[in-house]
Amino acid sequence: MSKMSKIPVAVLGATGMVGQRFISLLEGHPNMELVSLVASEKREGKRYKETVNWLLDTPMPEESGKLRLYKLGTDFKELGAKLVFSALPAEEAQKVEDKFASDGAAVFSNVKVNRMRDDVPILVPEVNPEHLGLIDVQRKARKGKKSSDGFIVTNANCSTTGFVMALAPLRQFNLRKAYVSTYQALTGAGYPGVASLDILGNLIPYIGDEEDKMVAETAKILGTFENDAITPHRVKVYPTCVRVPVRDGHTETVWVELEQNDMVEVADAMMNFKGLPQRLHLPSAPDVPLVVHTKKDRPQPLKDARLGSPPARARGMAVSVGRLRAHENMIGFTLLVHNTVRGAAGGSVLNAELAISEGLVR
Ligand SMILES: NC(=O)c1ccc[n+]([C@@H]2O[C@H](COP(=O)([O-])OP(=O)(O)OC[C@H]3O[C@@H](n4cnc5c(N)ncnc54)[C@H](OP(=O)(O)O)[C@@H]3O)[C@@H](O)[C@H]2O)c1
Numbered sequence: 001m002s003k004m005s006k007i008p009v010a011v012l013g014a015t016g017m018v019g020q021r022f023i024s025l026l027e028g029h030p031n032m033e034l035v036s037l038v039a040s041e042k043r044e045g046k047r048y049k050e051t052v053n054w055l056l057d058t059p060m061p062e063e064s065g066k067l068r069l070y071k072l073g074t075d076f077k078e079l080g081a082k083l084v085f086s087a088l089p090a091e092e093a094q095k096v097e098d099k100f101a102s103d104g105a106a107v108f109s110n111v112k113v114n115r116m117r118d119d120v121p122i123l124v125p126e127v128n129p130e131h132l133g134l135i136d137v138q139r140k141a142r143k144g145k146k147s148s149d150g151f152i153v154t155n156a157n158c159s160t161t162g163f164v165m166a167l168a169p170l171r172q173f174n175l176r177k178a179y180v181s182t183y184q185a186l187t188g189a190g191y192p193g194v195a196s197l198d199i200l201g202n203l204i205p206y207i208g209d210e211e212d213k214m215v216a217e218t219a220k221i222l223g224t225f226e227n228d229a230i231t232p233h234r235v236k237v238y239p240t241c242v243r244v245p246v247r248d249g250h251t252e253t254v255w256v257e258l259e260q261n262d263m264v265e266v267a268d269a270m271m272n273f274k275g276l277p278q279r280l281h282l283p284s285a286p287d288v289p290l291v292v293h294t295k296k297d298r299p300q301p302l303k304d305a306r307l308g309s310p311p312a313r314a315r316g317m318a319v320s321v322g323r324l325r326a327h328e329n330m331i332g333f334t335l336l337v338h339n340t341v342r343g344a345a346g347g348s349v350l351n352a353e354l355a356i357s358e359g360l361v362r
Contacts, residue, residue, distance in 0.1 A: 006031060011037055015069075025284070025313070037064070039069050048060075076100050084105045086108070102142060110154070110345070116217075122220055132355060139151060175258055176236065204243040219234075263326045286307075299336035316342060
């Protein structure tokens, strides 16, 4: 795609933890061109590089640093974008995502507020690409309004994203129950997030809403799409979510009940798991979406959270699985997902790449 034919995109919540990841991941993107950034009113008109507290360990992309910030409430047309990535707090997203979609924007959201709407997909492209069919349902409902081109696609909550990637290849074994405990990184709480005195040398065994999200979103994502609607998967999920003093990468320990517990078959299914993004060679799709580790002490956040390359753009997009073992009728494993890459901005970018490749962004 030439620069001229790249899809112009805007990022809402551009100065936050997830917003910064978007800016980093969109640098030099082959199909999308970052044209507008939106944050809170106090930054209106300022250049990005002059106002943002850049927190990533990679340099700020030079061109993005020069962009001036818009305030939320700026008209969609004024942003000059066709596609919008949303990384706003829930209350703010609630006010604008639907309005943007009604004005014709292809909205790719990281926020919880629209995820459980019947006509909005929670897309994890390797797991449920057929759920993109809900875009047509949204468009039919918007017919006759200002524009019927727009839609909302969400990605899952960060812990759920890693969890469903690991569960997807197990659906064939009649997945019935899944017990999951999470060890969630600090960057998952945004910036400044959890106060240092609350978390240094400590952990917090409660993250508001997180367990309910894992139950509801997992059933929806693994569900089947038929006759314009999703029938949730029947898997029962039993989560416990814990915040730990790790910077990046959510670890999860999982026990699943399947109709068989043949370790070799389960490991094979995970190792060979691929989806539509791999077949289409989407720019941010890791060649190996589930990396199965055989070393007993892996995966670890510091060593494995950025796995995913090749291709180069997929760094942090693979989910790691390790410690695979069988006990009675259960299979146990540990997984790791990069919360702000695959679990947030990178997940949304891959969602957009799939929608663009399917001709859904117009
Ligand atoms: N962090 C993760 O790992 C993760 C993973 C999945 C999903 N999410 C979701 O993604 C969203 C963003 O999370 P985050 O961690 O990036 O949060 P964050 O670091 O707190 O960033 C929030 C962003 O929203 C902007 N914002 C806040 N109030 C605003 C307002 N009134 N008007 C316009 N902009 C406003 C902030 O701009 P200012 O800097 O100008 O205030 C900032 O750019 C949340 O809904 C979160 O639940 C986060």
